[in-house]
Amino acid sequence: MPELPEVEVTRRSFAEAIAGARILAVRLGKPLRWPLGCPAESLVGLNVVGVRRRGKYLLIDLDRGLLLVHLGMSGSLRFSGSQPEPGKHDHWDLQTSAGTLRLHDPRRFGAVVYAQGEEAPVAKKLLDGLGMEPLGPSFSPLAFHQGVKASRLPVKQLLLAGKLVVGVGNIYASEALYLAGIRPTVRASSLGPVRIQRLYQAIGQVLGKAIELGGSSLKDFSSADGSSGHFQNAVQVYGRAGLPCYVCSTPVKMIRQGQRSSFYCPSCQR
């Protein structure tokens, strides 16, 4: 489900409401990708300072330590004043004085991890090595250019790897490459400066638009306030195998790259 836009939309939908709240209780469901890393009861009494995002991670800052939340493939958060009986796939509740934050994650590829600080080993292991924030000031054209030229990977896989730039997942990688007119299979290092510049701009453009539209709700994604996104209606190639390209009517192609599907227009993308 969640790439950068969905995570950011989720963050915005509850960050202000939860800031300043006191943790009253923590409920754990079935195990997630990683263990919480501390006794659940030890969080009780701590206060939420704010919520940040790094790549696809949400960082919930507490007055002592922080929680790193990843939504994996099928996770979504809900922040609500009422706390109905947890469903089969609700695997984590953070009950606070301002409401309950609940993680719903059928596949349980997601995780909630407590770290004493960003320099703690658990946090470093997850956050170190992440690439530039595509919507932040560190996302410079020069650094992006250098990173692309240095990689022998097919450009789609370079984007997905998250070591050059974070937050671009399978949907937005295909979409950005379509916007830039670049085939997903092209070796990154073979791209020239003009095409790299186009890709640089396409990434920011696609992610920015997706956030504006509230993310993509392909299956059942909704943000923490329950609203769903609309980017799925603005998608150009993702999931459109065999359907005509909106620009040239050539059927969109689907291929496999590193066990993930890629979609592109064989005519518009070279």
Added chain:
DNA sequence: ATGTAAACCTGTGCGC
């Protein structure tokens, strides 16, 4: 170091 595949887990949609 690099590149590929398998692993984690559950649900859904499709062909037969």
Added chain:
DNA sequence: TGCGCACAGGTTTACA
């Protein structure tokens, strides 16, 4: 209606 298979928004780990 049931069965088996392919596939799904992510990331780490294991192995060539």
